[in-house]
Structures are given as C-alpha cells and as structure tokens.
Amino acid sequence: MIRIANGQGFWGDWLEAPVRLVDGGPIDYLTLDYLAEVTMSILQKQRQADPQLGYARDFPPLIGRIAKKLQDRRIKVVANAGGVNPVACARAVLTAAPDLKVAVVLGDDVLDRIEELLDKGYAMRNIDTGEPLAAIRGRTLSANVYIGAFPLAEALATGADVVISGRCADAALVLAPMIDRFGWGPQDWDKLASGIVAGHIIECGAQCSGGNCQVDWQNIPDLANIGYPIVEAEPDGGFTVTKHPGTGGRIDSHGVKEQLLYEIGDPRQYMTPDCIADFTSVHLEDTGPDRVRGSGVRGAPRPPMLKASISYDAGWKASGTLVYTWPQAIEKARMADAIVRQRLAQLGLSFDEIHSEFFGVNACHGPVAPPVADPPEVQLRIGVRGSDKRAVERFTREMIPLVLTGPPGGTGYGEGRPEVRQIVAYWPALIPRDEIRTRVEVVK
Amino acid sequence: MKVPLSRIAHTRSGDKGDIANIGVIAWLPRYYPILLREVTPERAKAFFGELVKGEVDRFELPNLHAANLLLHQALGGGGTVSLRTDAQGKTLGAALLAMEIEVDERELAD
Numbered sequence: 135m136i137r138i139a140n141g142q143g144f145w146g147d148w149l150e151a152p153v154r155l156v157d158g159g160p161i162d163y164l165t166l167d168y169l170a171e172v173t174m175s176i177l178q179k180q181r182q183a184d185p186q187l188g189y190a191r192d193f194p195p196l197i198g199r200i201a202k203k204l205q206d207r208r209i210k211v212v213a214n215a216g217g218v219n220p221v222a223c224a225r226a227v228l229t230a231a232p233d234l235k236v237a238v239v240l241g242d243d244v245l246d247r248i249e250e251l252l253d254k255g256y257a258m259r260n261i262d263t264g265e266p267l268a269a270i271r272g273r274t275l276s277a278n279v280y281i282g283a284f285p286l287a288e289a290l291a292t293g294a295d296v297v298i299s300g301r302c303a304d305a306a307l308v309l310a311p312m313i314d315r316f317g318w319g320p321q322d323w324d325k326l327a328s329g330i331v332a333g334h335i336i337e338c339g340a341q342c343s344g345g346n347c348q349v350d351w352q353n354i355p356d357l358a359n360i361g362y363p364i365v366e367a368e369p370d371g372g373f374t375v376t377k378h379p380g381t382g383g384r385i386d387s388h389g390v391k392e393q394l395l396y397e398i399g400d401p402r403q404y405m406t407p408d409c410i411a412d413f414t415s416v417h418l419e420d421t422g423p424d425r426v427r428g429s430g431v432r433g434a435p436r437p438p439m440l441k442a443s444i445s446y447d448a449g450w451k452a453s454g455t456l457v458y459t460w461p462q463a464i465e466k467a468r469m470a471d472a473i474v475r476q477r478l479a480q481l482g483l484s485f486d487e488i489h490s491e492f493f494g495v496n497a498c499h500g501p502v503a504p505p506v507a508d509p510p511e512v513q514l515r516i517g518v519r520g521s522d523k524r525a526v527e528r529f530t531r532e533m534i535p536l537v538l539t540g541p542p543g544g545t546g547y548g549e550g551r552p553e554v555r556q557i558v559a560y561w562p563a564l565i566p567r568d569e570i571r572t573r574v575e576v577v578k
Numbered sequence: 579m580k581v582p583l584s585r586i587a588h589t590r591s592g593d594k595g596d597i598a599n600i601g602v603i604a605w606l607p608r609y610y611p612i613l614l615r616e617v618t619p620e621r622a623k624a625f626f627g628e629l630v631k632g633e634v635d636r637f638e639l640p641n642l643h644a645a646n647l648l649l650h651q652a653l654g655g656g657g658t659v660s661l662r663t664d665a666q667g668k669t670l671g672a673a674l675l676a677m678e679i680e681v682d683e684r685e686l687a688d
Contacts, residue, residue, distance in 0.1 A: 172658050262595045262656075348588040348672070388588070388603065391642045395601020397592035401637050401646055414639050448659060489654065489661035498664040499673040501627045517661030559659050560595065 136315050138308050138332075139364040142166040142213075143339030145173055145190050151339060151362045156200050156209060158378035161364060162315075164204075165307040166213035167337055168193065174301060175445035175558040177217035178245065178276040188219030189226070189298075197296060198230030204295055205233060212286055212307050216298040218243055218276060223298050224577035237294035239285045241572035242301040244442065244565070245277040251565065258442065258563035267563060273446040275558060279565055280441045282407030283329070284320060285572040286310035292576050301443060303406045305333025308365060316369045320408070320436075327411035327433025328371030330404065334411075335375055335393050335428070336363040342375060342393035343424075344383030349392070356382025361424075372429040374421065385424040403434075405441070407567075410434040439564035448559035449486065450526040453517035454533035455493075457546030460510045466541040467492055467514040473540050474516055474532050483528055485520040513546065519557060526554050579683060584675035586612055586686070591671030596656035598630075598667030600674055603644040608685075610643035616679035622647055625677045626670075647674075 139161040141152030145168040155161055168190040181188030193215035197204075204211065216223045220238040227236050244251065248267070251258065258267035267274075278301035287310045289297040297310070309329035312318060318325045335342050343363045344354040361381025366374040375385055394413060398404060401413035415432040458466035471490045478488070493513035496503035518529045530552045537544040583602075586609040591600040602617055604610040619634040626634075632650025639645065653667050654660035664670070 262597070346590070346668075348590070391603045391644055392588065392590040392601060394642065395599070395603065395639070395644060395646055396590050397594055397599060398601075398646060399594065399597075399599070399637075399648060401639050414641055416641060418642065451661065453661060487654075487661060491663055493663075498662075498669045500629045502625065502629060502673045502676065504676070515663065519659070519661055557658055560657050562595065 136162045136311060136367050137364050138163040138165060138311050138367060139362060140165045140167065140308065140336040140339055141362050142168060143337065143341060144168070144170050145192065147339055149192070152196055153200055154381070155362055155364070155378070156203050158361070158381060161209055163311040164209055164211045166193070166211065166215060167304050167307060169214045169217065169301060171443055171560045172445065172558055174218060174276040174278050174443060177219070181219050186222050189217040189223035190215040193223060194226035194230045197227050197234070201231035201234055210290060210294070210311065211296045212290070212310055213297070214299045214302050214307060216300045218278070218300060220298045220300050221577060227296055227298070228577065234295040235293060235576065236296045236298065237289040237292050237574055237576045239281065239289050239297065239299040239302070239572055239574055241570060242278045242281045242299070244279055245274065248274055248277055251569065256565060258444070258565065261562040261564065267444070267561065270446045270561065275445045275447060277442060277444040279570050280407055280443065281570070281572055282306050283309035283313055284408065285574060287313035289574045290314040292574065294576065304337040305330045305406060306408065308333030308336060309408060312367050323409045323433035323435060324431060325371040326409040328373060328428070328431040329367070330406050330409060330411040331394070331413065331416050331428060331431050332365045332367060332373040332375070334404070335390055336365055338393060338396065339363065340383060341396065342390055343377050343385050344389060347389045347392060349388045354384045358382060371431060372427065374425055374427045376425045385426055387418045387420050387426050390418060390426045405437055407436060407440055409436050438567055440567050440570055442563045442565045444561040444563055445558050446561055448557040449519060449521040450523045450554055451517060451519035451557050452526050452530050452552045452554045453515055454530060454552035455513050455515045455546065456533060456536060456544050457511055457513045458541065459543050460508060463509055463512040464492065464495055466543065467512045469541045470514055470536050470544065471516060473536060477532055478529060481528060483525040485518045485525060487519050489517045491515045523554065530554060579681060580678045581681055582675060583617065583677045583679055586679070586681070589671030589674055591667050591669070593653055593656060593666040596651055596653050598649040598652040598670050600647040600649065600671045601644060602647060602674070603642065607643050610640070612679070612681055612685055613645060614638065617645060617677070619647070621677070622649070622674070625674065626652070
C-alpha cells in the first residue's frame with residue numbers, strides 16, 4: 135500500500151496544506167495541482183516577458199521549506215507546477231533545495247506547433263461549439279496537450295525526488311505513483327481507471343474532506359484546520375480516501391460522492407489520456423471514521439485523441455459596482471442600471487454583452503432566487519465585454535458619476551474606477567496522440 | 579405532497595466551459611427512484627428558466643444513488659468570458675435544492 139496526498143487543488147489554494155500533509159503523518163507521495171485552464175495563458179504571458187518565468191512561483195519556495203523532510207522520509211513530489219516552463223521551474227527548485235533530484239516532463243506545449251498542425255489538416259474544432267480553430271487563427275495565447283500518467287511515472291522511475299510537468303490531466307498526478315510503484319501497464323484499464331477515480335476524488339484538495347460540502351455543513355469539525363486528502367492505494371486498484379489524524383474536516387461517502395460528481399460529463403466515459411473510467415462502476419463504502427474505501431472500478435481503452443487546452447485573446451471586459459440602501463434599494467439600483475445603459479447607448483458604444491446583477495436580490499440565482507421584500511441594501515454590478523478596448527474603457531467612467539447624477543444614496547465606490555481586463559478564453563480541442571512526443575529530463 | 583428537493587438530496591455544482599454540471603445525490607438509497615422520477619431534464623430546465631439557454635442532459639449513477647445534470651449554455655459564455663459573478667456555476671446546485679418535487683408521505687417515512 136502507498137499513501138498519496140494532494141496538497142493543492144489549484145494555484146492559490148491554502149499555502150499551509152502541503153506542509154501540514156508532510157508534517158502530520160505518514161505519506162509516500164505529495165501531489166500538487168496548480169493549473170486551471172486559464173492559468174496557462176497567464177504563465178505564457180509571463181514567459182514572454184521574462185524567459186525565466188512561466189511556472190507556478192509558489193512551488194520552489196514550498197519545496198525549499200519542506201526539502202529536508204522530503205529527503206529524510208523519502209517522500210516524492212509530483213506537481214504540474216511547470217506551467218509553460220518546467221525547466222525554469224526545476225532550476226528554481228534546485229536553487230531552493232540543492233540536494234534534491236528533480237526531473238521534468240516535457241512535450242505538452244504545442245503553441246509553436248499550431249500552424250503546423252493546422253497545415254497538416256487537423257481542424258482542432260472547439261469541443262463545445264464545433265468551430266474550427268482557424269476561426270481564431272493568430273489569436274492563440276497558449277496551447278497545451280493534457281498528458282497522462284505514464285510520462286510522469288517514467289520521471290519517477292529516474293529516482294527523482296521532485297517531478298515537475300506542464301499541463302497534465304489532474305488525476306494523472308495521483309495515478310503516476312501507482313504506475314511507478316505497482317508496475318501497472320498501459321493496458322491495465324481497470325486498475326488505471328481506479329487510479330483515475332482516486333485521483334479525481336482528491337484532485338480538488340479539501341473539497342473531498344469537508345470543504346464546500348452541503349452535508350450537515352454546520353457540524354463539520356474544525357474547518358480552520360481542515361485535513362487535506364490522502365489516498366491509500368493498493369496494488370489491485372482498491373483504495374481508501376482518508377486524512378491525517380487530528381485534522382479538521384470530515385471524510386465520508388456522502389462528501390466523496392459530491393466530489394466524484396464534481397465537474398464531470400458522462401459518468402460512464404470519464405476521458406483521460408490513460409484510460410476511460412466508468413464512474414458508474416465504483417463501489418464506495420464507509421469503513422471507519424474519516425475513511426471511505428473505493429473498489430470495483432472498470433475502465434476502457436484510452437482514447438486515440440488527446441485533449442488540448444488552447445487559450446486565445448477574446449477581447450476586453452470590465453465590471454463596476456455601486457451600493458444603494460433602503461428605502462427602495464432595489465428600485466434605485468434598477469434605475470441606476472437603466473441610466474448607465476442609456477448613457478452608453480447615447481455615446482454610440484456597442485458591446486458584445488452588458489450584464490447587470492443585483493446583489494442581495496438575485497445576482498447568483500437569477501430568476502430562481504426567492505423574491506425579497508424591501509432589502510436594507512442592494513449592490514448593483516454591471517459588467518460589459520467586447521472587442522473594442524476603448525468602449526470598455528469608456529464604460530469604466532460611467533459608474534461613479536451616478537453618485538451625483540442618479541437616484542439618491544449611491545455609495546460603495548471606494549475601489550475607484552473598474553479595471554479593464556483582457557479576456558483570455560478557453561478553446562478545448564482534440565489532437566491525435568501520435569502527434570505528441572513527451573520526454574523526461576533530469577535537470578542539473 | 580410537495581417538498582423541496584433538499585428533503586431527499588444534496589448537490590454539488592461546477593463548470594466545463596459554458597456547461598454547468600450539478601451532481602444530485604440522494605440522502606438515502608430508497609430516495610434514488612424518487613430523484614429519478616422527479617428531477618427529469620425537462621423539469622430541471624423549466625426550473626432554471628432563462629438561466630439555462632440550452633438543453634439539459636441527465637446521466638444516472640445507480641451505484642452512488644445519484645444523477646449528473648448537464649446544463650448547456652448556462653454560464654453566460656463560461657469561464658473567463660462570462661460576466662456573471664458565479665461564472666463557474668458553483669451556486670447552481672444550491673439553487674436546485676429549492677425545486678419543488680411531489681412525493682407520497684409514505685415514500686419518506688422511515
């Protein structure tokens with residue numbers, strides 16, 4: 135049995151979590167998932183500005199902080215902290231922790247190959263809309279293929295203490311140690327699918343151990359000290375999800391079910407680079423306090439295509455807020471919204487979308503929100519987006535003047551003019567597996 | 579009698595592009611048939627009204643006594659494009675808990 139802990143569900147997750155996982159009890163592997171879809175484009179821009187950047191900058195200091203314990207207790211780290219520059223990330227790790235052996239997995243970055251792949255006749259249609267990539271030719275900002283667990287396992291096999299990848303399937307970070315330690319082969323579909331299911335359960339960190347959980351949430355113990363999840367993986371594919379003793383949070387089958395269903399499509403065909411996992415086959419059982427066992431997972435052969443995460447420049451956006459108070463807060467906010475829209479129209483500005491929300495009334499739930507009477511305060515939030523940056527900039531001048539020129543009692547503009555931000559949109563597409571060659575390097 | 583969905587199930591929601599997904603999990607195995615009977619794709623779509631511009635798909639997970647709803651074109655373009663506060667649909671699962679379902683009192687009795 136091996137213990138694989140996940141200490142980061144996204145870049146920006148709790149900084150203390152990985153350290154506590156190392157300090158709080160036995161683990162063999164520490165995985166850290168840093169990359170969301172849009173993170174890649176941010177990192178690509180950072181690399182363009184400075185060729186030594188483009189990776190998760192929280193990662194090297196973290197490894198520096200825990201390096202001695204990693205070595206003393208032979209804990210291996212597997213992280214996609216490399217972003218679009220895994221080698222630079224590895225060098226920074228070696229600066230922070232010179233005694234560690236660091237390996238990188240390369241080959242996921244295909245930004246420089248987009249034209250070549252288009253010329254070869256791959257349409258790289260948007261999986262969601264069906265549009266061919268040619269529609270946004272010249273506007274791509276990053277392009278990365280989700281690689282699977284086998285290249286990560288190959289990197290572990292070099293004896294590295296720290297394995298750094300760029301874009302990989304999130305659950306692959308957790309599957310890789312199982313492949314490395316148990317010697318699973320590329321056609322052990324059921325075992326690979328078990329590892330993927332275990333990985334999916336812990337890839338969002340504490341979201342399977344009591345965080346964001348609806349089940350009796352008021353009574354989940356000590357969320358301030360929430361324990362991040364650990365998978366105890368067995369050579370036959372069975373696994374137990376648990377956490378260190380004495381930590382907060384809660385692990386039970388209801389919470390694990392919530393996470394199993396999180397951000398999935400067809401549960402019978404959870405697609406990964408290594409296999410297709412059938413989430414309707416997993417059997418869950420509460421086997422003790424903060425212990426849930428998973429077994430019986432079935433898998434199917436890996437798909438011939440790999441998913442690519444492409445990001446592109448999709449214009450500009452800004453959003454601004456103002457607060458109105460009782461009496462008739464809703465009516466005041468609605469009038470303010472109408473005035474802004476009329477002024478924008480009179481200026482002849484056009485946008486792809488103007489979206490207004492009324493916090494305290496229906497901002498998140500829209501038409502489903504239960505009706506409220508006369509609330510003490512309402513926050514108006516207006517957002518615009520479009521391809522004309524000047525129009526979006528002009529909008530940012532139209533919120534604060536309402537304080538003196540609109541309905542009475544407008545306040546809450548303390549942050550000043552809204553910020554204009556570039557929209558980096560996400561384009562999921564498929565690329566034939568044969569086009570992608572990964573390789574492992576030990577960085578000196 | 580009419581009860582809110584929260585009486586028989588809990589939820590978690592998230593996003594994939596402009597698609598929101600809601601995992602709906604029965605509190606007890608014997609509530610699962612009620613869940614399937616009451617939370618149909620059509621009723622979920624009608625419940626959310628203009629919030630969901632596209633269709634609603636439903637997948638069944640009998641092993642977990644749960645269903646997965648996919649709400650298409652439900653996030654104002656999704657991800658970074660969306661102007662919504664809840665661009666990732668994190669709160670849509672909670673919204674669904676208020677959906678009224680029709681149950682026989684005996685179905686809920688212990």
